[in-house]
């Protein structure tokens with residue numbers, strides 16, 4: 001009988017209550033049980049709770065008014081990655097971090113610390129820096145007001161005319177955002193009263209601290225592209241394995257797409273996780289593949305080994321163990337580092353964390369990527385960053401980080417040097433996105449529907465966005481009824 005992916009599997013829930021139904025086939029926890037190495041403890045920390053089934057208003061993705069609410073109450077109040085520490089190694093090195101209507105200059109200080117200043121002149125508002133680089137001071141191009149890299153005003157032409165500015169640090173220093181550093185990343189938060197990064201990202205910090213060597217990495221690839229859809233449409237397209245069957249059917253022979261695991265933790269609302277197992281066939285395929293077929297298909301894709309190139313696989317073999325062993329050896333040689341202790345899961349699987357609102361680091365080495373999303377100039381565009389990280393070689397010397405490639409709306413990821421085969425998969429994803437954005441404007445469909453389990457993380461992110469908007473309105477004494485038509489309905 002064809003396996004439709006809808007029947008309950010052994011040990012899995014049968015859908016007796018909302019969100020409890022699961023695909024047939026082995027769960028991620030089942031796969032971890034067969035790993036040939038000790039499995040990172042964080043991968044055993046799986047949690048799901050039902051978050052509702054009601055349609056979301058489409059206007060959340062298309063309305064300029066909702067985008068303005070996000071600009072006002074979301075992007076200014078959440079922790080976001082601005083850059084990597086190794087982009088700003090010397091005093092005066094800086095990166096300009098633009099998000100929604102805001103801009104920060106993230107800069108290295110003489111004492112090695114990192115500070116982030118609002119990128120707007122205290123005179124008449126001119127952006128102080130448009131580009132990354134290294135400077136001795138920040139000098140406004142309009143009338144020449146100048147600040148040191150520590151944000152102190154050092155020069156003001158015709159100072160005699162501005163005693164009201166020079167009278168105190170409050171009026172003369174550049175306003176600052178909060179900064180946190182984690183595993184080589186520099187995070188910023190424009191809210192002076194924000195929750196510390198250490199509690200906001202506690203689950204992420206705990207999981208990577210106990211289980212994944214994320215700090216000891218350097219950037220081998222970075223590109224940012226303007227994309228023709230809302231930032232949430234783009235983010236959602238990279239946050240579930242549900243789309244594999246239609247968008248990436250070429251990988252079904254070795255991808256447990258519908259058996260992916262999605263974790264949301266009630267005590268950690270800013271962090272969620274998605275794990276997609278590889279080296280196991282999709283439950284969507286009607287035929288049961290032999291271990292030989294799974295191994296051949298995966299090695300053709302991941303190691304460009306032609307099918308039937310010599311590896312004979314017994315019918316009782318574990319395909320994951322076999323392909324993990326081959327990839328582990330290849331990776332160790334290529335990266336000049338000993339990866340023998342790395343679990344099959346870390347070698348093979350897509351282990352994608354998400355830190356609200358829009359930072360997504362992959363934990364394993366099978367997909368050593370990091371994503372970031374930011375809103376564009378209108379609700380119909382956004383920016384997506386992709387980084388690839390590699391472990392620092394055993395010699396201990398990290399090569400210089402790769403320079404960022406900037407791609408316009410009309411350019412393809414294939415134009416980013418060194419993106420390799422990943423660009424083909426990305427282009428498959430990208431083809432959907434303008435069609436999603438266009439379809440959201442059709443009147444025929446009332447709202448956006450999410451799966452109870454596979455898209456629970458997406459619903460949670462939307463619910464969190466609403467929390468920030470409602471908190472912002474309450475701060476200003478505004479009534480929640482003003483925005484009710486945009487909110488995620490209960491139920």
Ligand code: FES
Pocket residue numbers: 121122123124125126140141142143144145
């Ligand atoms: S606007 Fe910056 S010095 Fe006048």
Ligand SMILES: [Fe+2]
Pocket residue numbers: 237238243247248425429
């Ligand atoms: Fe995809």
